[in-house]
Amino acid sequence: MRRTPATAAGCLLAVLLTLLSGCGQPPVRATADNFRLAGRPQGHLTVLEKWADPEYAPYFKAAVRAYEKRNPGVTIDLQAVGDQPYKDRLAVLAASRELPDIYFAWPGRYARKFADGKLAADLTGQLRGTRWGSSFEPDALDAFTFGGRSYGVPLTMDAKVFAYNEKIFAKAGVERVPRTFPELLTACDRIRKAGYTPLAFGNQYGWPAGHLLTQFNAMEVPATVLARDYDGAEDAFTHPGYVRALGDLARLRQRCMPSGGTSISHESAQAQLLYGKAAMQYIETLEFSYLDESGGAPKGFAEHWNFFTMPAIPGAQGSPRAVAGGTDGLLVSNTSPHKALAVDFLKFLTGRTQARAMVRELGWLSAVKGTADAARLPGLAGAQRTLARHDMSVWLDTRTDDKIVNPYLAAADSVLGSKSTPEQAVRAVRRGAENARRFGVRP
Numbered sequence: 020m021r022r023t024p025a026t027a028a029g030c031l032l033a034v035l036l037t038l039l040s041g042c043g044q045p046p047v048r049a050t051a052d053n054f055r056l057a058g059r060p061q062g063h064l065t066v067l068e069k070w071a072d073p074e075y076a077p078y079f080k081a082a083v084r085a086y087e088k089r090n091p092g093v094t095i096d097l098q099a100v101g102d103q104p105y106k107d108r109l110a111v112l113a114a115s116r117e118l119p120d121i122y123f124a125w126p127g128r129y130a131r132k133f134a135d136g137k138l139a140a141d142l143t144g145q146l147r148g149t150r151w152g153s154s155f156e157p158d159a160l161d162a163f164t165f166g167g168r169s170y171g172v173p174l175t176m177d178a179k180v181f182a183y184n185e186k187i188f189a190k191a192g193v194e195r196v197p198r199t200f201p202e203l204l205t206a207c208d209r210i211r212k213a214g215y216t217p218l219a220f221g222n223q224y225g226w227p228a229g230h231l232l233t234q235f236n237a238m239e240v241p242a243t244v245l246a247r248d249y250d251g252a253e254d255a256f257t258h259p260g261y262v263r264a265l266g267d268l269a270r271l272r273q274r275c276m277p278s279g280g281t282s283i284s285h286e287s288a289q290a291q292l293l294y295g296k297a298a299m300q301y302i303e304t305l306e307f308s309y310l311d312e313s314g315g316a317p318k319g320f321a322e323h324w325n326f327f328t329m330p331a332i333p334g335a336q337g338s339p340r341a342v343a344g345g346t347d348g349l350l351v352s353n354t355s356p357h358k359a360l361a362v363d364f365l366k367f368l369t370g371r372t373q374a375r376a377m378v379r380e381l382g383w384l385s386a387v388k389g390t391a392d393a394a395r396l397p398g399l400a401g402a403q404r405t406l407a408r409h410d411m412s413v414w415l416d417t418r419t420d421d422k423i424v425n426p427y428l429a430a431a432d433s434v435l436g437s438k439s440t441p442e443q444a445v446r447a448v449r450r451g452a453e454n455a456r457r458f459g460v461r462p
Contacts, residue, residue, distance in 0.1 A: 064120045065095075067119040080097060121351055140351040196330075307398050369387055
C-alpha cells in the first residue's frame with residue numbers, strides 16, 4: 020500500500036506554503052457558522068484524494084454515491100490520482116489558493132504545512148470534546164493536531180510490525196515471540212542456524228530503513244526531545260539515544276538481515292517471506308492483505324503466520340510502547356464556501372457503518388475505534404487491539420522536514436552498508452538539521 024514516501028512531495032509545496040503563510044495576509048478564521056448546516060445537506064463538493072488504484076477506487080466511489088443517495092440535494096466531484104500526480108496537483112492548487120473543498124494529507128509536517136499556510140480549516144470545535152472526535156483512536160487524531168488545534172480528519176491507521184512464519188519459528192526452536200530486543204537478536208541467530216534468512220529486508224528506495232529509524236528513535240529518545248528535534252530545534256540530534264538507535268539498526272542488520280545485502284526492493288523481500296525463505300519481515304498492517312490467499316500468498320504461509328511489535332530495548336530512554344506508524348487523513352479547505360457540507364460528508368465517511376465497510380472491503384485498519392472486527396483478513400482485529408495499547412510514532416519521512424529526512428535516510432543506508440559507524444551517521448544528520456534551520460525550519 021504505502022510504497023512511496025511523502026518526502027517526495029517535496030520542496031515545491033514547502034516553498035509555496037512558506038510564501039503564503041509569510042506574505043502578510045491575515046489568517047482566514049473559521050467560525051461556528053462555517054460548520055452549521057441550514058436545513059438538509061445540499062450543494063456541491065469537490066474531493067481530491069490519492070486512492071486511484073483500481074483495487075481501492077471503487078470503495079470511495081461507492082461511498083460518494085451512498086452519501087448522494089442519502090442526500091439528493093448534494094453532488095460530489097470525486098477526483099482520485101496517484102501519489103506523485105496528487106502531490107504535484109495539490110502544490111499548484113495551494114499556490115493559487117484554489118484548493119478543493121476536501122483534500123488528502125499525510126500526517127505530521129506534510130499536513131502542518133497546510134495548517135501553517137492557513138489553507139486547512141480549524142476543525143477543533145468539531146472534533147475535540149465531541150462524540151465524533153471521541154470515536155477516533157487518540158493517536159490518529161493527534162497526528163493532525165498542531166499547536167493544540169485539530170486540522171484533519173483521520174481515515175486509516177497503519178503501523179509497522181514483524182510478520183513471521185510460525186513453522187520456521189518452530190523449526191528453529193523459537194518457542195515464543197521475542198519480548199526484548201536481545202531476545203529478537205537471539206531468535207535471529209537460531210533461525211539463521213536452522214538455514215533460513217531471519218529477517219527479509221529490502222531498502223532499495225530508502226523508506227524501509229526510515230521506518231526502522233522511526234521505531235528505534237521513538238524507543239531510544241524521550242518523546243519531548245524527539246518532537247523538538249524533528250521540528251528543527253537548535254542543537255538537534257545531540258541526545259545519545261540517536262546513536263543508540265543507529266546502533267540498534269546496525270545490530271539488526273548484522274544478526275537478522277540477509278548476508279547478501281539489503282539493496283533489493285521491499286516487494287522482493289516480501290516474496291522471501293511468503294515462499295518460506297525468510298522467517299520474518301517488518302511490514303505495515305496495510306500489507307496484511309498480501310499475506311492472505313486472496314492477496315496471492317501461498318496457502319502454506321497464509322494459514323501459519325502471525326505478528327508482533329518491536330520488542331522493548333533495555334536501557335532505552337524513549338517509549339517502550341512506541342510503534343512506527345501513521346494515519347492517512349482528509350483536510351477541509353479553509354477557503355471553501357461549503358465547510359458545513361464538507362464536515363457532514365466527513366462525518367458520514369468516518370461513521371461506524373462506513374468505517375466498518377472500509378475495513379471489510381479494503382482490508383485497512385480504520386482510525387475509528389472498534390471497527391476491525393468487520394475484517395475478513397486474519398490479524399486485523401488483533402492489530403487494532405495491539406495498536407490501541409501502543410504509542411504511535413509518525414513516520415520519519417512525514418514527521419520532519421525533507422532537509423532532515425534525506426540526510427537521515429542516507430546515514431541509515433550508510434550504516435546498513437557498514438560504510439559509517441552510528442556516531443559518524445549521527446554527525447551527518449546533525450549537519451542536515453543545521454542546514455534545515457539555516458533555511459527556515461523552525462520549531
